[in-house]
Amino acid sequence: MTDPHDQAGEIRSYTMNFGPQHPAAHGVLRLVMEMEGETIVRIDPHVGLLHRGTEKLAESKPFNHSIGYMDRLDYVSMMCNEHAYVRAIEQLMGIEPPERAQWIRTLFDEVTRILNHLMWVGSNALDLGAMAVFLYAFREREELMDCYEAVSGARMHATYYRPGGVYRDLPARMIEYKESPWHKGKDLKRMNAWREGSMLDFLDAFAEDFQHKVDEYEELLTDNRIWKQRTVDIGIVSPEQAMALGMSGPMLRASGIEWDLRKKQPYAKYAEVDFEIPVGTRGDCYDRYLVRMAEMRQSALIIRQCVDWLRKNPGPVMVENYKVAPPKREDMKESMEALIHWFKLFTEGFSVPAGETYAAVEAPKGEFGCYLVSDGANKPFRVHLRAPGFAHLSSINEITAGHMLPDVVAMIGTYDLVFGEVDR
């Protein structure tokens, strides 16, 4: 604070610093706030503290090497970021992944959406003073992270989607908890109850049960007086504002605009699954909460439809194009050409035809887009990643001016910010 009182002891507007190290800043956000008492006059966010130059790094590496960087952008909705990037490459190359791969992508996009929204509801509730939701949400997050691990070997940074499909088919067995001094006997049996079959069986059981889990979170929050006092009529965004300020995803839908890329510009297999778009009416923090809760329920429904299809339809999960995908191990033992392809693919990568494209997916936070310019080389000429959080945060001054200081925390929470994607 700089000199809040003048000689007469009268309070004037002062400037306050918030962050970059603050538990409610969701990472590294610094806000310089001009305040009149406890009321916000102007907010100037300082971002970029997590800037790693992902887009420039991608220019120096073959296309496939950068998939892992995408996980690290929005590190709570990893596979959706990968999806935008691989889709951009696929569009430029004119390849289409096999049907099963597209269903797997749909499945994991929705798993990711639940992962993200769980993280969001937990941390947002924590910001506003409710501890328990966080613990409940992380219980389910753990189960879904195990699915990530089962398909890719990594709990978070999966690098599972590849141009032309996905890295490998779904595992036949779900990973189980091992016996330990803390988990044994009945306890262990309960924890492994869903895990005796394949990963699809596990996800099916999870998605069926998940509706009750969402009921539990809603029990804690939806009619909670404190929660409503903190969120109802806070940070109202009008539909016109939402469009003009570049908002997307739940931020846009809570303001009453029925816009979801999964429906409007379908990709993967979203045109073939049945789901609804939850829409808000008032555009306040409470509506955004309701929209995200309803989205989790819809995601669970989509997961069950994907599981159903994937159970019935085995098949390849990667294109049979050796310029893009490695040949089978056994082919390499026999075929000289397969060996050459393998070698060229892993030493040089693949060249993408010259051109430019913009591929967008409905990531949990909003529209995550990848603008890719290729000049025909094995490395991208320019990658620009359109992160929903960047556009959302840029509106904070317009939305929160006139609010109280604690409402800024509610607003940061409802933006669902992750600085990996804002700063890139």
Place this chain on the structure above:
Amino acid sequence: MAMTQTTPRQLAERLRVHFGERIVHADVSHGQVTIEVTPAHLVETCTALRDDLGFRFAQLTDLCGVDFLSYGEGEWSTSETATTQGFGRGVTGDSAPGRFDWEHRQRHPQFLRRFASVVHLLSFEHNIRLRVRSFAPEDALPVLPTLTGVWPSANWYEREAFDLFGIVYEGHPDLRRILTDYGFVGHPFRKDFPLIGNVEVRYDPEARRVVYEPVASVTPRVTVARVVREDSRWSTAREEAADDWKDN
């Protein structure tokens, strides 16, 4: 809502008719429409794109800078000499991004000017997207008009393009750096800015503060050379797929 979905070709045609000379060209690739607008007509064209009932691009979804320096340049020639020269010597050339000096910079015939600002627009009403590109007339000091007056979401995106590419948006209300550090020098996403950076920081125990020094702890290293290959399969595939490209 529009009665029927506009196809990219129809949109490009309508743009050509509507704007005439004001747009340099409008083309369709991968089911997406790109128009190029001269800086002088940019604001006027964008305002029309936002307000005209046939377009109604209510949202500026994305804006970014592109540096077309060294477009199409590889580090390793894949002509017949490559097999005799080998890989290691191939990457020592100075033609690659980040490793040439200003006098020897490469020019691609398709992109004679260096800096472009690329805007992605979205029309909720008609469910169409549009890419608008405009090149800055000067390479040494790229200046373009700001779009913050048309779409407020351009604000931070233009700050980002200014920060990373040094494109100056004339009329921008608050053109400060956004992603790089306080006091950063240079524009890191330019192709002639080295990947390893120009300065590095360390804590100096004697001076008892963090000091900035020229980079010495790392050297630029190319693990995989940049190779441009024109693969005939792609052009065939493009022609075959030209008609059934999905929208975005």
